[in-house]
Amino acid sequence: MSDARTQLAEQLAEAVFQALNDDLEHQENALLVVSGGSTPVPFFKALAAKPLPWERVEITLADERWVDDQSDDSNAKLVREHLLQGAAAAAHFEPLTSEAGTPEEGVSDVSERALSLSWPASVVILGMGGDGHTASLFPDSLELGLALATEEPLVAVRTPSQPQPRITFSADRLHQARRHILHITGDDKRAVLAKALSGDDMRQLPIRAFLSCPLAIYWAP
Numbered sequence: 216m217s218d219a220r221t222q223l224a225e226q227l228a229e230a231v232f233q234a235l236n237d238d239l240e241h242q243e244n245a246l247l248v249v250s251g252g253s254t255p256v257p258f259f260k261a262l263a264a265k266p267l268p269w270e271r272v273e274i275t276l277a278d279e280r281w282v283d284d285q286s287d288d289s290n291a292k293l294v295r296e297h298l299l300q301g302a303a304a305a306a307h308f309e310p311l312t313s314e315a316g317t318p319e320e321g322v323s324d325v326s327e328r329a330l331s332l333s334w335p336a337s338v339v340i341l342g343m344g345g346d347g348h349t350a351s352l353f354p355d356s357l358e359l360g361l362a363l364a365t366e367e368p369l370v371a372v373r374t375p376s377q378p379q380p381r382i383t384f385s386a387d388r389l390h391q392a393r394r395h396i397l398h399i400t401g402d403d404k405r406a407v408l409a410k411a412l413s414g415d416d417m418r419q420l421p422i423r424a425f426l427s428c429p430l431a432i433y434w435a436p
């Protein structure tokens with residue numbers, strides 16, 4: 216891990232710590248929506264070390280692969296192993312999977328649980344892939360149009376470029392937050408973001424659905 220990425224993770228953890236603390240001054244619980252993938256691991260570790268009243272913090276994911284929660288592909292496993300550690304284990308974590316065999320069968324149960332969280336979220340932290348996807352809003356998702364337009368909280372998605380079916384919060388639900396942050400690293404993602412900023416077709420680069428939020432960008436080489 217480069218020094219710049221470690222520093223970025225620390226700065227992001229401090230900003231999220233401040234945001235949750237600020238909101239917890241005037242509400243009982245505060246919701247943090249995090250992304251999976253490889254980028255957030257140092258941020259998760261840095262945030263877990265912060266002195267928050269963790270039992271009042273709710274955490275969920277922007278999206279999930281429909282896999283067993285012990286699978287290395289599970290974003291929930293990533294959160295459990297790197298964020299819900301030490302004092303942060305007291306946070307209420309709401310995963311996005313269920314016992315159902317497919318996301319289409321499970322989406323209504325997961326939605327019911329997700330709707331019981333403290334919306335609007337204090338912070339939604341988005342990641343971005345090299346194809347401009349964010350959460351599981353992929354350019355080639357068969358349900359991309361639905362996920363961009365629906366007022367339902369969650370959508371089951373099938374994506375030809377991805378090995379597993381997934382579930383994702385809809386763009387509408389991810390918009391329901393006090394603060395939006397994009398956490399990305401590397402020159403390739405900087406170039407994708409620059410391309411996204413120079414156009415407006417969300418189906419080509421779904422991250423564009425969040426470029427008018429406003430969106431705080433945390434980037435390091």
Ligand SMILES: O=C1O[C@H](COP(=O)(O)O)[C@@H](O)[C@H](O)[C@H]1O
Nearest residue numbers: 250251252253254342343344350
């Ligand atoms: O598939 C996913 O990828 C993106 C980006 O992941 P990264 O490994 O390039 O950081 C992530 O934001 C999303 O939550 C995840 O499901």
